[in-house]
Amino acid sequence: MEHNDESKLCIVIVPKTKKVRRITIEPWLPKALLGGIALFSILLYFSYNWISTSTHRLEEEYEDKTYITRKLEGEIEELESIGKDKDQKISNLMASAEEAQDKIDEADLLLKDVERLQRQLEKKAGITTASRSSMVSRNLALRNLEPKKSLGDLKGVLDEKEKELENFIVEIDNRFKYLESIPNGWPAHGRLTSRFGKRRDPFGGGGKFHKGIDIANSPGTDVKAAGAGVVTFAGSKSGYGRTIEIRHNSEHSTLYAHNSKLLVKVGERVKRGQVIAKMGSTGRSTGCHLHFEVHKDGKPMDPLKMLNQ
Numbered sequence: 001m002e003h004n005d006e007s008k009l010c011i012v013i014v015p016k017t018k019k020v021r022r023i024t025i026e027p028w029l030p031k032a033l034l035g036g037i038a039l040f041s042i043l044l045y046f047s048y049n050w051i052s053t054s055t056h057r058l059e060e061e062y063e064d065k066t067y068i069t070r071k072l073e074g075e076i077e078e079l080e081s082i083g084k085d086k087d088q089k090i091s092n093l094m095a096s097a098e099e100a101q102d103k104i105d106e107a108d109l110l111l112k113d114v115e116r117l118q119r120q121l122e123k124k125a126g127i128t129t130a131s132r133s134s135m136v137s138r139n140l141a142l143r144n145l146e147p148k149k150s151l152g153d154l155k156g157v158l159d160e161k162e163k164e165l166e167n168f169i170v171e172i173d174n175r176f177k178y179l180e181s182i183p184n185g186w187p188a189h190g191r192l193t194s195r196f197g198k199r200r201d202p203f204g205g206g207g208k209f210h211k212g213i214d215i216a217n218s219p220g221t222d223v224k225a226a227g228a229g230v231v232t233f234a235g236s237k238s239g240y241g242r243t244i245e246i247r248h249n250s251e252h253s254t255l256y257a258h259n260s261k262l263l264v265k266v267g268e269r270v271k272r273g274q275v276i277a278k279m280g281s282t283g284r285s286t287g288c289h290l291h292f293e294v295h296k297d298g299k300p301m302d303p304l305k306m307l308n309q
């Protein structure tokens, strides 16, 4: 190195073969270089700081967002479970509603059964009730009601039905009592020897009206009540001999004549088929037979029109 000028630096490059090269450096250049490096370092430091701060902030933001996302996910799950709960409750409610409807349908079927039975009984007993059509229409209306509405209505209908059936039972009971009282049972086994109506008097004296029928059999044959009723006469009657009279109902009464023996007393309740006397030939009689009369509204009628054929 050589010094041409003190204020200047000089770098000399010496290659092996070629000419020597000399580079002159201004004295401020190294200082400027150092200053540049320092400035660059400072810039680098600040930019690094800025980048790392930004990164950190971004990381924090990311974490925040992750947290919010997780929270939202949790809330969504909760909402879903609430939704499921509601679905369950709704399906439970629907099941209850269906159950209620089933019960209503069941009750409805039961009512129909009761009404069918009632109609059969009415038919058997020969009852015709005006209330029947209204009962059917009410039942039809019940089926068209909403479940909530019909549960209340059902109770009303059932209560009404109960009262109606109580009345019906009384009615049926009366009806059966009436049917039991009708004198349509044969009063004795035997041969029909004389019919109801005009005939020649077996004792002579011209035509005479026969107010009953004659059934002939051996003495002591059972004489039975033709229907249920109350004995109104038990004793001897002119021409009829030993006689029983029974009042059956407001319309019908019967008379059993020429008996050998009486087995019931006045005031006694008798059932249809109950033995009330023994066949004989007392009174104005040509032989052992039962003279049987049926009176309707106080007038004698043809017993054969009444008796079961």
Ligand SMILES: [Zn+2]
Binding pocket: 194, 210, 212, 213, 214, 290, 291, 292
């Ligand atoms: Zn007679």
